[in-house]
Amino acid sequence: MSMSPIIIALDYSEEALVWDLLNKFDDEKLFLKVGMELYYSCGNALLSKLKEKGHHIFLDLKLHDIPNTVGRAMQSLARLDVDMINVHAAGGKLMMERALEGLDKGTAVGKDRPICTAVTQLTSTSEQVMQEQLRIAGNIEEIVVHYAKITKDSGLDGVVSSPLEVPLVKEACGAAFLTVTPGIRLLGDARDDQQRITTPKQARGLGSDYIVVGRSITASSNPQQALQTIKTEWSEGV
Numbered sequence: 048m049s050m051s052p053i054i055i056a057l058d059y060s061e062e063a064l065v066w067d068l069l070n071k072f073d074d075e076k077l078f079l080k081v082g083m084e085l086y087y088s089c090g091n092a093l094l095s096k097l098k099e100k101g102h103h104i105f106l107d108l109k110l111h112d113i114p115n116t117v118g119r120a121m122q123s124l125a126r127l128d129v130d131m132i133n134v135h136a137a138g139g140k141l142m143m144e145r146a147l148e149g150l151d152k153g154t155a156v157g158k159d160r161p162i163c164t165a166v167t168q169l170t171s172t173s174e175q176v177m178q179e180q181l182r183i184a185g186n187i188e189e190i191v192v193h194y195a196k197i198t199k200d201s202g203l204d205g206v207v208s209s210p211l212e213v214p215l216v217k218e219a220c221g222a223a224f225l226t227v228t229p230g231i232r233l234l235g236d237a238r239d240d241q242q243r244i245t246t247p248k249q250a251r252g253l254g255s256d257y258i259v260v261g262r263s264i265t266a267s268s269n270p271q272q273a274l275q276t277i278k279t280e281w282s283e284g285v
């Protein structure tokens with residue numbers, strides 16, 4: 048079964064809330080993101096249950112540590128048989144290479160290694176914050192493209208960025224290099240803590256391979272309708 052381009056971020060700390068949401072989608076097989084909040088609360092047991100239901104899983108733990116630690120952590124995480132996983136590109140090339148080696152070692156024979164991406168600059172980071180607080184000089188597009196290039200050189204499959212940088216990332220790294228893009232909002236939704244945002248339709252038009260959507264679905268009074276709107280926008284965005 049092919050993976051949906053729309054990844055729903057399950058940003059909850061209680062399992063009951065996950066099932067409350069998923070029950071609204073009947074038996075639809077979804078692409079779900081389990082991030083730090085949910086993984087640290089519910090762990091591997093919940094991942095197994097989601098897999099049993101036939102959903103695809105993006106395990107978003109954004110690993111960032113010394114190369115040896117990340118490599119060994121990835122070897123452990125590979126055993127969970129998730130479909131996508133990520134690191135921070137700020138950890139550097141050696142760390143990303145070790146991450147991939149760890150995933151290769153930990154993936155069971157006959158299984159596919161999870162897609163591995165690296166976060167370039169968080170979509171909650173503005174250019175001003177990047178320059179003034181992180182002391183990274185340059186404009187945000189240049190920096191995202193630079194991080195994308197070192198990610199590609201390290202052998203990873205793609206990056207996490209805002210949709211706004213996707214055309215430049217594809218130009219620099221090739222059309223097959225994946226772009227996973229959070230920072231998605233429907234018109235009229237609150238921006239919350241996100242800085243570099245687009246609608247689902249704009250993201251598709253800019254060439255995103257996958258969009259990550261949390262609060263536009265999970266905080267909606269009608270999550271099913273919100274997902275339907277996002278699917279329609281996605282199909283209209285080409």
Ligand SMILES: O=C(O)c1cc(=O)[nH]c(=O)n1[C@@H]1O[C@H](COP(=O)(O)O)[C@@H](O)[C@H]1O
Nearest residue numbers: 056082107168169170207229259260261262
């Ligand atoms: O790696 C991610 O998924 C991620 C990277 C990034 O730069 N920005 C970002 O928002 N995310 C995740 O994407 C989701 C976005 O959630 P909403 O802002 O509610 O749509 C959250 O779960 C974030 O952890």
